[in-house]
Amino acid sequence: MWKRTIQRCSFSTTARRWTAPETTQQPFPPDINEWSHPPSNASISDEEVYRLAAKPRQPLTLADLVKHGKPPLPDAALLSSANFTLSRLPARLAHRIQALRNLPFIVVANPNVSKIYNNYLHSLSTLEPFYKKSITTIEEEIKFTEVMADLVRTHSNTIPTLAQGFLQCRKYIDPAEVTRFLDQHLRARIGTRLCAEQHLALHMASTGDAALQPPDPSHVGVIDLALQPASIVRQCESFVAEVCELKYGIRPSLVINGEVDAEFAHIPMHVEYIITELLKNAFRATIESGNEQYPIEVTIASAPDVTTTKLDALKKLSVTESTNHDFSQDGLEEYCSGDDSEMPPLKTAAPCITLRIRDRGGGISAEALPNIWSYSFTTFNKEEADEAANGGNGNSEGLNAIAASGSNQSSIAGLGYGLPLGRAYAEYFGGGITLQSMYGWGTDVYLTLQGIGKMDDLRKRPSAFKELEMEHRHEHKRGKD
Incomplete structure (x- = not known):
């Protein structure tokens, strides 16, 4: 019988990683580049933000969110979910930081808009210890999940905070520019938040007391x-x-x-x-x-x-500057050039x-x-x-x-x-x-x-935990034969 060690995870707020304030005196007049965005105490460097923002951002589909299987997940699937989430978030966060920096300084210096800017810097800095290598152990996955919980809490008030900030700055920015920025920013936020919330939900359903309960047949995370x-x-x-x-x-x-x-x-x-x-x-x-x-x-x-599948629709999509919400054209081409067999829900x-x-x-x-x-x-x-x-x-x-x-x-x-x-x-x-x-x-x-793929197929599919158990049984039976 398949055995599993149950891991418990307590969600205490992770310590914020700040650096000590600079004490060196700035030249006068100041270098314009140094004043192109509000100052922040987050430990992530500008060079790292630029590097991540330049990376291709792949699309996020509902099929991506269910590909790790139905919970409770075995350790391997849970680690795969964590690494998938980690592969998507840093570039998205960095791209939004760059977009905020491109706003007029008087707008991003508004207390409400500046708060959102610093929230993104904080979230990216907390991810830095993780995205430079793969998550390979359950202990690392637990620490990463705590960071995801902190990210969700940190950005829970983004929409009303940005709304107030832009309304306060309506004298300094064109309404069309506000609509363009918010359309991109809030759509990108949907994918970022959903990635984090899906891994949190899969983790909670696969660990602790929840893993001992009968799984919900109709839910895969969120x-x-x-x-x-x-x-x-x-x-x-x-x-x-x-x-x-x-x-x-x-x-x-x-x-x-x-x-x-x-x-x-x-x-x-x-x-x-x-x-x-x-x-x-x-x-x-x-x-x-x-x-x-x-x-x-x-x-x-x-x-x-x-007759048209989601993968067909993605392959025909052309991402332009005006539709650059949550992924880039390079990321779209990279995503669609992969092995179609790895994306069965996208092919139905x-x-x-x-x-x-x-x-x-x-x-x-x-x-x-x-x-x-x-x-x-x-x-x-x-x-x-x-x-x-x-x-x-x-x-x-x-x-x-x-x-x-x-x-x-x-x-x-x-x-x-x-x-x-x-x-x-x-x-x-x-x-x-x-x-x-x-x-x-x-x-x-x-x-x-x-929707996503063939609903009946998804609902009837056993949990990833049971799929692995059945696979072990088949291998054991073949060994006897």
């Missing part, structure tokens, strides 16, 4: 192989309706039709964030237009199997599910419609937006509470981030959001979510 959109819609409806009742004293009704039993493989926390944002807009528009007697209608449709047609959210909220005016995907656009008035930039709630407590869902309870209401950020989550794995508005009547929003 991915739910049997996610039901109708269930997520009902959860989000309950929350948004309660806040609407608190704010307005009424709650619109919601009906679900179409394929209400449809399910596919995706990341629940992403789907929950997107649907919360879309329902928030639909509920608010319905109430403020006085049409709460009409229910909000959510229709679910599961697209038939398509993935299920695709579309949700239509229809409301009678009066639609969107022609003047506002071109701006709805801009991070700097908001339907709040200037006083409310200024109050949100300064961290105040003003008279919009209910809407702030709605915006807190999916963003670690940090309010970004009034900052215009809901729709573009929701679309970023949808598009990250090949989905998308489109919108059709009839001004004076209502709005239809179409949310498309791309």
Whole structure:
């Protein structure tokens, strides 16, 4: 019988690695290069940041996140997950540091933006002892997992912090530049955070008391192989309706039709964030237009199997400067030139599910419609937006509470981030959001979510631990024969 030594991991906050402040006097006038970005006490050198930022960044797919198998994982698979995570994160972190340094100095020197900049430097410096060699022992994997836990905690408030910083700096940077930067930065953040969270989830499910429990057949880390959109819609409806009742004293009704039993493989926390944002807009528009007697209608449709696989789509993709969100063209070519046999979920047609959210909220005016995907656009008035930039709630407590869902309870209401950020989550794995508005009547929003491979195959696959055990049994049987 296969035996396994169970390792426990306690997540204490890792010590921050700072260097002593420089005491040498700077020349005057100062060297411009020395002042091209805010000073930091993190131990990572500028040369190391430049080296890592120049490395190709490969795409991250849902198939990558399940390739290590279903937990509980044996030691070899757990080490493989750690090394995969380590192969992806340093270049991504360094690239975002470089992007922040390329902002106007007055913007990156803002306390909120500077905080995010220093958070990235800190995270990269804590990874430095690991990425220069492979993780080969469970003890090293435990230390690395503690660093991943610290990384997730450190960056948990990135979105609202950046939102406040850019709103405070709106006099010094063009709105189009803000949208371009945030579109790239927040999409790249999705992949960075997901890499770390997936390894954390696999580790927790494979060690300690969790490894002794029957495995969850429908989960591989943070991915739910049997996610039901109708269930997520009902959860989000309950929350948004309660806040609407608190704010307005009424709650619109919601009906679900179409394929209400449809399910596919995706990341629940992403789907929950997107649907919360879309329902928030639909509920608010319905109430403020006085049409709460009409229910909000959510229709679910599961697209038939398509012939194009995810790997085919990746091979056809061309990464340009404007679409350089989370990986480079060099990294894409390197990824797609690998052995196709190593990526079986990418070679099968993935299920695709579309949700239509229809409301009678009066639609969107022609003047506002071109701006709805801009991070700097908001339907709040200037006083409310200024109050949100300064961290105040003003008279919009209910809407702030709605915006807190999916963003670690940090309010970004009034900052215009809901729709573009929701679309970023949808598009990250090949989905998308489109919108059709009839001004004076209502709005239809179409949310498309791309799944991963053949769901039934993934759900029926045994855990990596059992796969290894069965392999040992087959080898033992062949030896007897």
